[in-house]
Amino acid sequence: MLARTADPIVAIATASGRGSVGIVRVSGRELAPLIDALCGRALKPREASYLPFRDADGSPIDRGLALHFPAPHSFTGEDVFELQAHGGTVVLQLLLARCLAAAAETDPATGRPRLAGLRVAEPGEFSQRAFLNGKIDLAQAEAIADLIDASTEAAARSASRSLSGAFSDEIHTLLEALVRLRMLVEATLDFPDEEIDFLQEADAAGQLVALQSQLAAVQQRARQGALLREGIKVVIAGQPNAGKSSLLNALAGAELAIVSAVAGTTRDVVSQTIQIQGVPLHVVDTAGLRDSVDEVEQIGIARAWSQIEGADAVLFLHDLTRSAAPAYAQADAEIAGLLASRLPASVPVIDVWSKLDALPATQPPPDSGVSLSARTGAGIETLRRRLLEVAGWQAVPEGVYLARARHVQALSRVEEHIALATAHLAAHAQLLDLLAEELRLAQNALNEITGEFGADDLLGVIFSRFCIGK
Ligand SMILES: Nc1nc2c(c(=O)[nH]1)N(C=O)[C@@H](CNc1ccc(C(=O)N[C@@H](CCC(=O)O)C(=O)O)cc1)CN2
Ligand SMILES: Nc1nc2c(ncn2[C@@H]2O[C@H](COP(=O)(O)OP(=O)(O)OP(=O)(O)O)[C@@H](O)[C@H]2O)c(=O)[nH]1
Ligand SMILES: [Mg+2]
Numbered sequence: 001m002l003a004r005t006a007d008p009i010v011a012i013a014t015a016s017g018r019g020s021v022g023i024v025r026v027s028g029r030e031l032a033p034l035i036d037a038l039c040g041r042a043l044k045p046r047e048a049s050y051l052p053f054r055d056a057d058g059s060p061i062d063r064g065l066a067l068h069f070p071a072p073h074s075f076t077g078e079d080v081f082e083l084q085a086h087g088g089t090v091v092l093q094l095l096l097a098r099c100l101a102a103a104a105e106t107d108p109a110t111g112r113p114r115l116a117g118l119r120v121a122e123p124g125e126f127s128q129r130a131f132l133n134g135k136i137d138l139a140q141a142e143a144i145a146d147l148i149d150a151s152t153e154a155a156a157r158s159a160s161r162s163l164s165g166a167f168s169d170e171i172h173t174l175l176e177a178l179v180r181l182r183m184l185v186e187a188t189l190d191f192p193d194e195e196i197d198f199l200q201e202a203d204a205a206g207q208l209v210a211l212q213s214q215l216a217a218v219q220q221r222a223r224q225g226a227l228l229r230e231g232i233k234v235v236i237a238g239q240p241n242a243g244k245s246s247l248l249n250a251l252a253g254a255e256l257a258i259v260s261a262v263a264g265t266t267r268d269v270v271s272q273t274i275q276i277q278g279v280p281l282h283v284v285d286t287a288g289l290r291d292s293v294d295e296v297e298q299i300g301i302a303r304a305w306s307q308i309e310g311a312d313a314v315l316f317l318h319d320l321t322r323s324a325a326p327a328y329a330q331a332d333a334e335i336a337g338l339l340a341s342r343l344p345a346s347v348p349v350i351d352v353w354s355k356l357d358a359l360p361a362t363q364p365p366p367d368s369g370v371s372l373s374a375r376t377g378a379g380i381e382t383l384r385r386r387l388l389e390v391a392g393w394q395a396v397p398e399g400v401y402l403a404r405a406r407h408v409q410a411l412s413r414v415e416e417h418i419a420l421a422t423a424h425l426a427a428h429a430q431l432l433d434l435l436a437e438e439l440r441l442a443q444n445a446l447n448e449i450t451g452e453f454g455a456d457d458l459l460g461v462i463f464s465r466f467c468i469g470k
Pocket of ligand 1: 073074
């Protein structure tokens with residue numbers, strides 16, 4: 001949990017601490033004395049000045065651009081002071097140390113420390129301040145972290161949309177509609193003897209239907225956004241020698257896993273994240289499944305099963321050159337039974353028929369599942385499309401906003417409360433209290449997304465996952 005203090009904070013604000021330019025950033029209530037110590041003068045608000053950054057004895061540590069964003073017009077809403085220096089780790093550490101030391105020194109003008117309490121920021125603390133000072137809401141703060149962590153272009157673009165407030169705006173539109181309805185219900189509850197039926201007059205039922213369909217659209221885009229952020233885990237499973245490792249390599253376009261004609265080659269789990277239309281797929285190659293007396297192979301098979309049990313989708317590989325043999329088919333049937341008993345029904349198992357190139361031209365490939373050749377690449381594109389389908393990816397024309405599982409879950413709770421509210425309204429008079437309560441709960445769930453109604457521990461978890469300097 002991040003401390004909620006108003007202490008001034010400082011951090012090196014570059015991802016790796018090494019680049020051609022690096023920034024040391026300070027946020028606090030009144031930074032003028034510190035700025036004077038490092039720059040030797042006051043800075044024009046929001047304008048870059050090129051000057052030496054002064055050490056204790058006045059000698060320059062580096063020369064660079066200094067910026068002062070006076071409160072409240074800054075990223076954090078506090079006074080912000082930036083030193084944009086050369087990006088070496090040592091020079092940035094020197095500047096950081098100089099800021100801390102200068103802050104503790106007595107300001108000749110006041111006889112007090114220049115900036116009492118300056119300390120190094122914890123991860124996420126700058127963004128947390130921007131949130132606490134009302135500069136951004138919680139969904140936007142999360143979008144900053146997601147933008148920095150984005151692993152694909154599509155994820156970065158949609159995080160940027162969330163950061164600009166596109167997602168928050170939609171949540172606010174839903175909130176407004178909900179608040180209007182709540183007022184209506186409360187008014188009806190307050191004047192029970194009134195002749196006119198407010199609810200009927202204002203078509204409360206119609207408003208609920210409209211709200212539901214607005215919500216469905218937001219849910220759809222948030223689900224797609226969460227998919228872009230989190231991706232799905234796809235586990236390749238099957239008998240030894242089925243071509244699992246070859247398929248991983250073909251999907252990844254690199255020789256990651258060892259391929260050999262020896263059955264039981266793979267023992268360790270090998271995984272690689274690939275992307276299809278910007279959707280990250282975490283593809284996992286596993287040891288071939290069979291009864292084995294080899295101790296090492298047994299460990300590998302146990303690991304395979306634990307991967308399979310954590311999968312969002314399973315690619316069940318069958319070797320086309322052997323699948324007609326009764327013993328082979330029997331072993332596949334046993335594996336199919338185990339998959340069915342160990343996986344929840346919601347996890348799709350895709351039958352993949354491998355080594356299509358080695359199949360005699362006279363023999364037609366099975367019409368179920370996907371037939372492919374890791375060697376020639378035939379069928380790989382079909383498999384990619386099938387995987388996108390299984391992941392539930394549908395490109396949304398207006399673009400999606402990057403969302404998190406947390407948001408998708410909150411939206412599902414809103415959906416449940418609206419459904420209950422609709423039922424209570426249909427039953428009318430005697431259930432108006434319950435209707436009001438469901439609307440209130442729906443509003444709370446929406447407020448959790450933007451952080452207007454967030455438990456402190458939730459906020460702590462969210463911000464502590466940021467990188468340092470954000
Ligand atoms: N040098 C630098 N680059 C950076 C950041 C930074 O802190 N420093 N950012 C850090 O994440 C991002 C930009 N985010 C920012 C958000 C708001 C304000 C800001 O000054 N807002 C004021 C004024 C707005 C205006 O003039 O329109 C405000 O909101 O009142 C600055 C940076 C990315 N690039
Ligand atoms: N002709 C042909 N051979 C393939 C194809 N894919 C894999 N093979 C061959 O099948 C054999 C086994 O391939 P692997 O990818 O190692 O099989 P695996 O399922 O990972 O095997 P284990 O790790 O032992 O479980 C190797 O000799 C591969 O060259 C293919 O598409 N066509
Ligand atoms: Mg293998």
